[in-house]
Amino acid sequence: MKFARPDHISDPDMLPQMPVWVTSARAETIEDVAFLSGAALNHLHVVLGRNEVPHALLRDRLALRAAEACVAFSGRFERAGDLRDAVHLLRPGDLPGPAGETYLSWRRAAERPVSVKALGRALPAFEPGQIATWLDAGEGAPVKRAALVLDAVLTEAPRAEVPALILADAALAQALGWDHVVPLLAAGLKRTDLRKRGDDLRLACHRALISSTREAVRLAADLARRTAHLKAVAPKLRAKGAGDAVDMFLTRDAVAPGALPLPDRAARRLCDRLVDLGAVRELTGRDTFRLYGV
Template sequence: MPNALQVAIDDLDRMPRMPAWVTSTRPETAEDVAFLSGAALNHLHLVLNRVDLPHALLRDRLALRAAEAFVAFSGRPEREAALRDAVHLLRPGDLPGPAGETYLSWRRAAERPVSIKALGRALPTFEPGQIATWLDAGQGAPVGRAARVLEAVLTEAPRADVPALVLADAALAQALGWEHLVPLLAPGLKRADLRKQGEDLRVASHRALISSAIEAVRQAADLARRAAHLKAVAPKLRAKGAGDAVAMFLTRDAVAPSALPLPDRAARRLCDRLVDLGAVRELTGRDTFRLYGV
């Protein structure tokens, strides 16, 4: 009889794969770009409907990717490791810095179902009424709707790049019928794209979503396999509070041992045990102030 882990992996191997003609075709016209982005988003939609996908973990990982992309094209030096440190090693009373705030905005926007209240929590410098007005600027097909929201925000607030991208992702999610925002636009857009308008911005958004949807599907498959393995080894854990700790790993890109619902020493032992079982990875390469993730 196959074990539970093998059954889970065999089932995940049946996860819909992005068609090769989407990943390999080089679009040359606006019509090609729109067609391929529609195909890529449709495929991502199928993947996001999988019940065996760790949805919160995927959104958190994509939030990190979006923040890293934005920080890079805004000229700041922070990358993935520094962004994780800025957020996950934050102590009470500390400030995360500009790059950390960027990451927090995407994390907060993606962790709760899309609503004006949730978006206001992610973008506290804007009034709920203003957020609602900007979202209402997007009408029509999903990508065109997202592009119009992006343009509307940047027309009124030219320096509000992060809010504009977050709200554009929110508009896309609403148009596609997704309960949660999925961070997609920022990793695929170039800095110069944010200054485009009308049809040029819509085409740039289509192009960005092709690459981002392909990467999101790849990450979804990878995280689903890793999550299945973590769930399979969870019964081997004897520490009190291990079940709650596993639940945290299944929803967060990175976890500090101090954040786990265990005493410090027990938390570190649990993390080391999960690494030995191949269920989580140590993400920093450091001997101290370590972070762990699926």
């Protein structure tokens, strides 16, 4: 289903906060942990139904976090800034490298509505039939379904951690009636969790979703405030193409000036203007090859 969105735009600061008891309770049994993860996912579902949440931007930033976690699982040391550089500063003909490929897979998985075709675009090494078979491995409640998909992929392809986590999040989204993959599991799981199977893996997934859902809710509230400010200052921008540029900032984690629909000098001036207005941030701390984002 699609999220029901109110016709009015309310104050981003009024987004509902995660109840403290969801994240502070100490649960040991799988029944208690499952109850808490269900409460957390339900709260996130409510937040995602709010009109002021920038859904595409939220998914793109969660994709970055998921990619960062997966890169760490593989023993590599690239962090968020390295992943942004690997993808957003690519020149024609360049290859993004293993870490950049991981980030691209997550971005592609989250940017289009969930389908075998869309997931095949994110995971080109796997045939659509194989992807469909793995997705069908999940049944039952949403987290159980996601854990079964994760288990099935890792049992058959132990080194396919990124595809396994993407497909598990896809199964979770389908079970919850979400149109898009919302990257959640990778950021909450530990590397050792990916070696678990059966009920142990399901318990790990429940625990992971309690923590990652809490962070997703916090991020949604932060991005709602930031995008509201960007929309408020947008009428002050006079450059031709500024409206399309603002739309890019509202949907992407990071943007290079050269990607904006303006001449190079005008694009750099627009980015500087938006920084001065407090509407976007320069993300790299560099004097050259800069990236900007909400």
